[in-house]
Amino acid sequence: MSSDGYSDINFSGNIIKNKKSLLYVQDSTSLVFGLGAGIIQLESLNGFGFFLICYFSVSFLYSTWICQSNPSKYYLNPLYEIYFESLFRELTGYVMAWTFSYAIVG
Amino acid sequence: MGSLSKGLIVVSLLQLFHAGFSSSEFQQLLKTQQLHKYLNEAGLPLDIKLEVFMGLIIFVIGIFLSFEKLQFQPIELTRPTVITGEYLSDIRYRKATNVENLTGSNLEGQIIYTSNLTDVHQKRKECRDWMNENTAK
The missing domain is CATH 1.10.287 (Helix Hairpins)
Incomplete structure (x- = not known):
């Protein structure tokens, strides 16, 4: 890493593009996990536990597969952006799909 | 995909x-x-x-x-396709511009290659013609 001032400058176009890729993965998987939770009739804490396990598994897989185990190259704050930033956004999508499929199946 | x-x-x-x-x-x-x-x-x-x-x-x-490794076609078709070997784009500016340089694209092109506001040669020709006409009279 060079010590000149230019090494810290980031390209905003790529930051936005990478963030969109991450959201695409997390949005689509959360909705399908919600459908799965409703189909197997999960209730209360089991459903939320299922979401947390699946969400963090997908995030970990993303950081190892798509980011090639070097997420700091693609995200400004990798731990926060990949694992926590969109947690509640995905939770709402998950709960929606979960309750929807639970009501249809049950 | x-x-x-x-x-x-x-x-x-x-x-x-x-x-x-x-x-x-x-x-x-x-x-x-x-x-x-x-x-x-x-x-x-x-x-x-x-x-x-x-x-x-x-x-x-x-x-x-559905993620594929990024690849770019250079502007000059004689140059080979640039394959980065990555799924995402590097956010550091000095690395982000590598692809543009390899494909022959200029990031500052909008500033450098602005169209001329005035066609100087046309203006000079008009001026020369006017002078020739007036001096002939």
């Missing part, structure tokens, strides 16, 4: 739909046959659960396979 990932996503959604239908039928059976007290504790049959889990795993694999 490649055909493999599309195929996997379709298969997984079909699996989920089938598992959902099976689960729904099972719930209907419990209601109509009054079997709640016997089967409630056992829950759903294992094959339905496994089908759901397999569908979810295949869906995730399909989504991840």
